Amino acid sequence: MNETALEVITKVLDGSESGKREAAAILRRDGIVALPTETVYGLAGNALSLKALNKIYEAKNRPADNPLIWHVHSAECALKLFDRKAMREGVLKRFELLAEHFWPGPLTLVAKKAPGLPGALASIAVRIPRPALTLDILRDVNFPLAMPSANLSSRPSPTSCLHVLKTLNGRIDAIVDGGTCDGGVESTVLLIDEPRPKILRQGLISRTKLALVLDESVITHQKEQGPLASPGQAYLHYAPAVGRISLQSARETVTAWREGHTIIGRKLDIDELKRKNKPRPSCALTIALDNDPEHFAQTLYGALYEAEERPQSELILVMPPTSEPWAAILDRLTRAAGGSSGF
Numbered sequence: 001m002n003e004t005a006l007e008v009i010t011k012v013l014d015g016s017e018s019g020k021r022e023a024a025a026i027l028r029r030d031g032i033v034a035l036p037t038e039t040v041y042g043l044a045g046n047a048l049s050l051k052a053l054n055k056i057y058e059a060k061n062r063p064a065d066n067p068l069i070w071h072v073h074s075a076e077c078a079l080k081l082f083d084r085k086a087m088r089e090g091v092l093k094r095f096e097l098l099a100e101h102f103w104p105g106p107l108t109l110v111a112k113k114a115p116g117l118p119g120a121l122a123s124i125a126v127r128i129p130r131p132a133l134t135l136d137i138l139r140d141v142n143f144p145l146a147m148p149s150a151n152l153s154s155r156p157s158p159t160s161c162l163h164v165l166k167t168l169n170g171r172i173d174a175i176v177d178g179g180t181c182d183g184g185v186e187s188t189v190l191l192i193d194e195p196r197p198k199i200l201r202q203g204l205i206s207r208t209k210l211a212l213v214l215d216e217s218v219i220t221h222q223k224e225q226g227p228l229a230s231p232g233q234a235y236l237h238y239a240p241a242v243g244r245i246s247l248q249s250a251r252e253t254v255t256a257w258r259e260g261h262t263i264i265g266r267k268l269d270i271d272e273l274k275r276k277n278k279p280r281p282s283c284a285l286t287i288a289l290d291n292d293p294e295h296f297a298q299t300l301y302g303a304l305y306e307a308e309e310r311p312q313s314e315l316i317l318v319m320p321p322t323s324e325p326w327a328a329i330l331d332r333l334t335r336a337a338g339g340s341s342g343f
């Protein structure tokens, strides 16, 4: 983490034994701490403490009706959070297959929650994060951690300690700096106790991979199918603080380029734009991301934060392919541009 212009108020801990111990102590006192995960940084608090939960909602300025994902360190702990008795036939098998293949990892499972747990919804969303240091803290505190992404509501999710500080500096008790997140976009949220498993939010694990492991078809929630099953999908998300943001096809970006705006896209689209449209306008900024969706995802939110360095500029996001490996990225770009991708 290096940022000279920013006065760091929130305590930054490292992943050493003493750093982890201190983070756990803060969490035990109902404090809130940003922790690295393999997707994005999460803002952790004791999921069983109303005081800690209130602090998370307040720090993020998060709408009260948007529920949080519970993070645990083992599949056994996760299963205790679900209402086993209410599970339809076959749902336990789904849980076991998915937990075995994808946990720890970027998959969040949703099913009816066990009696007695807090929260207005009848369901609960649970996952096991991958980084060893976050798992160590989960084991140390030995209670589930509620962890939404560690950003102010509506802003891009953070994939580094510096991104967390950009929107939550002074609003949270501490950050454990675990370097840059590998995945770059959030977990896939999957509802498992319906006749067909249903993706509520696109994420790092694709529908095809899920279907392969489950050996059954997996559907994706479409907006037209009625009320949103995942409340968070109704809100503005991932928007950097710049002038107008739009999602355009590669061909359309020529105008923005000539007018000197900021353009984020795949390297091959940016290279073509530059090759076909010379000379280069003096004030245009292009941010070229990898042509491969996995690497594109890793740097996407960082690019959105970089675009904020030119707050007066318009931001143009170049439309990626619409094939499945790009589904989560297309969803995030569409939402950043203020639209709804239908999921």
Ligand code: TXA
Pocket: 037, 039, 040, 041, 042, 043, 066, 067, 068, 069, 106, 108, 110, 121, 123, 124, 125, 129, 147, 148, 149, 150, 185, 186, 187, 188, 189, 200, 201, 229, 230, 231, 232, 233
């Ligand atoms: O990768 C991730 O999932 C990250 C890291 C930190 O784990 N977390 C994350 O949390 O993205 P958040 O709060 O930014 O997004 C959680 C999403 C929201 O869309 C929320 O509405 C949905 O999960 N969700 C939470 N509980 C739910 C439930 N019981 N039923 C349906 N959707 C739920």
Ligand code: MG
Pocket: 148, 149, 157
């Ligand atoms: Mg979020």
